[in-house]
Amino acid sequence: MSETYHIPVLRDACLEGLNIRPDGTYVDVTFGGGGHSKALLERLDNKGRLYAFDQDAAAAEQAQKLATYPQFQFIQANFRYIGKFLRLHGVRQVDGILADLGVSSHQFDTAERGFSIRADAPLDMRMDTAAPLTAAEVLRTYSEAELHRILGMYGEVRNAKTLANALVRARQQAPIATVAQLKAVLEKHAPKHREFKYFAQVFQALRIVVNEEMGVLEEFLGQCASLIRPGGRLVVLSYHSLEDRPVKNLIQKGVLFGEPEKDVYGNFYKPFEALHRKPIEADETELAANPRARSAKLRVAVRTEDGVR
Template structure:
């Protein structure tokens, strides 16, 4: 059981993100990425006795971080099921939604979960341990063209076909079932100058595929339009360009292409008013305190 939630995950852009929620003390809110509970605790501190907060997390490890607070409800679920999970609990609308995307420090630091190349562990990467597909199954079972696709799309790896071919050749000799074996498999195509950057992208691509992260984000964003009250706020922290592009386009236009529809009179038809014209990024002080926040981008909008 986790004794120190801060050790589990240090909340990023904490004051900025909760501030942009514009909390109503009597309001109802959803934290889609509970994790160590840092953002949730800050939200609870702004809520009055009538306020409510629903904290989503698909990883049972996060249960240990639940605050002992009658206003808080832990929802053990992927946020892709946002609307259904809330309706199941008698909630049709909320005043605000916060999502701090990506992987918690807990996942990187718990070596046996297989999220990091800086250790030897089974090649797992499932955020939900009941999930069916592991990274080992992706690496050993996907054909070369599918591996090329996910390494290019999800990892934005340069020349992804080279890495895919390295993996295919290596698995023909023996299964790639640990993080070390994967690093060894791609060694022939790993640039010596940017080894850590290349491996970070490789592991990111596999993690996104295993957990269906981009599909889940799209589903949650689309459902946010149905769940948020008029005047309700959506606040999202992303960590790589794929996520940020989806969030930026959706907040701008209500769709993932970013194209703003216009009515007969040429008036823009967008469901949101932006609160952040440019992404908010961590301050130099936060970067020094928490280097893992360096790629964070915060965007927020109000539902019209």
Template sequence: MSNYHNPVMLQECIDALNIKPNGTYVDVTFGGGGHSREIMKHLGENGKLIAFDQDADAQRNKIDDKRFVFVDQNFRYLKNFCRLHGATKVDGILADLGVSSHQFDEAERGFSIRFDAELDMRMNQQSDLTAKQVVNTYSEAELHRIFGIYGEIQNAKSLAKTIVTGRLNGQLSTVADLKNTIAGLIPRGKEHKYLAQVFQALRIEVNQELEVLKDFLQQAAEVLGTGGRLVVLSYHSLEDRLVKNFIAKGKFSGEVEKDFYGNDQKPLEAVSRGAITATEEEIKENNRARSAKLRIAVKK
């Protein structure tokens, strides 16, 4: 498991879930099963854990235990599949967002700037849209939008134009094709950061990550029973902002709505003041923890 994916802030997540031995919990990003296995240790014989993962590779890590249910679906379908497995109200939901270490390390998946591979980046390998299609078929305006919004890239307009011009000479099929095409735009000394932002933008578009996250958060608020905990680990500001706003306001933008008596109309209450971050020791051992932000909320 640890080779597949080293779970970030494992103890903090378990503490945040406040696990009851006979409770029902959901791990919507199963991956290598690190968080799930730790949750199982705290469950009694009547406890239950439902785990979601749309990546076929994650199925190899399934836990052989009658209290464990594996759902091979995207967690945007949280509510339907919880209901299907008899969990209309649950005691805690954990989400470890983003890409697993395993997905980054599998060269052929095309997630990493370290390897040359086909531009893929699909978390669900059954889905149709790939990074190669985005790069080769999206209009200049669409590319400008995703690099500007999802990658927060300053020269997003020039980047989009360069890609559209570059693909006139032939399809951009691989990581190397893309890197070579945009080489002239990459700031000196900031190569890694810039390429990481480009890849982040493509990955978010391919997997519709922000739309999926919004669907998930709204459903999580419905699926949690009163006093149930929502625990979310995010790795970049776009995700964290959505999580923070939803916990604070019950929506993703604008002000919190109030009822006739002036009471806040929001389903969740923040448990921690601000986001929890990893310790220096954990960051030394697991570089992925460096950008992680953990937010905890309780269902009112």
């Protein structure tokens, strides 16, 4: 696979975390350019199996390059449906699941997709190009209160209320349909010398809403305990605190939010055990080759036998 499409972040650490058995069954729920998948396939024997998910049509094209591997099955679907599609393929439990969350290098670098702040393009931001909602549609139709909420919640924008009001006033004059048009509004409200980070926060908020990223992640994580057999591994790469928090909570507490409920004996259900005390991060060598790995946090967990703690 060409790494110009997508440079796999922490590839070796991900594979080590999966503790791959040559005859095991694995799932890569974020195929992207196939970098992680190809490396995983190379460690499987003829009895092994890899199922890869991605809703992006461009990723489906990349997946065709791995069609020569008889162990490989690509599923063009959102990974929120992981359980449903695995059952359709006769799979009830697997030995490991890998999730590399966020946007692929290819999606960022394809200007017309509208993910990047570096080039002017339509404000699309759909990972599934057949989906109905675009970022431009969000900016056109969402109320000021809704914009305030998503900018604060998903972008952690400090002046979210002020910016939401500015966006509504701006769209009354002309549609905000392109990257340049959005940046023209943002520039007036961005902190001095921190414009790039501010733009990125707003783009992140819009992207999360367009792709329902937090809902998808929560649905996926809610299925992992039943899909991974005892002793199997859950390996998740996240790129911002909103993604990392529910992953961390699932591993440490057995719940995505809040505190676990205990039974009358003080026990609670905790299906995973962290393999490392802290998340793994990219070293300086990888950061030099792939700056997008800078914010990556890798968590690895082992599925416990009974999950009772």
